[in-house]
Amino acid sequence: MAMPLATASAQDGSLSSRPGNVLVMRGLDKVTARTEDFEIRIGEEFRFGSLTILPRYCRRRPPEETPEVFVFVEIFDHRQDDNGVIEEGGTRVFSGWMFASNPALNPLEHAVYDVWPIDCRT
Numbered sequence: 001m002a003m004p005l006a007t008a009s010a011q012d013g014s015l016s017s018r019p020g021n022v023l024v025m026r027g028l029d030k031v032t033a034r035t036e037d038f039e040i041r042i043g044e045e046f047r048f049g050s051l052t053i054l055p056r057y058c059r060r061r062p063p064e065e066t067p068e069v070f071v072f073v074e075i076f077d078h079r080q081d082d083n084g085v086i087e088e089g090g091t092r093v094f095s096g097w098m099f100a101s102n103p104a105l106n107p108l109e110h111a112v113y114d115v116w117p118i119d120c121r122t
Helices: none
Strands: 022-029 034-041 046-048 051-060 070-075 091-099 113-121
Touching: 022 051, 034 046, 034 051, 051 113, 070 113, 091 113
Parallel strands: none
Antiparallel strands: 022 034, 022 113, 046 051, 051 070, 070 091
16 A cells, blocks of 8 residues: 655654644625635634634645645624624634635535635745
8 A cells, every 4th residue: 555645744743734824715705706815814803794704723734745724713603783783792603624725625604605715824
């Protein structure tokens, strides 16, 4: 059986990917078909429509390996009352890992919005 390709650092048990400080995501408004790319610092919130996106952690593999970006993110949906006031806190609609190479593996399931990771930068 063939061994998978790995770097020396991966063979000795250490991670070859690097953590980042800034997550780059793409958002899609399914109603208007509008897309937007945005950068979010890890630990800071970003509003996209009625969603608040809070990235907790991201990593990116080095270029000599198979490209991949891993991100742990929490997403909250905020409802708007009849006066147009947006609720505080919101309802958590997603909490988990997303992968740039396969956004459908663990997607946000939302009627209006779709978001997925693009990159993780330092």
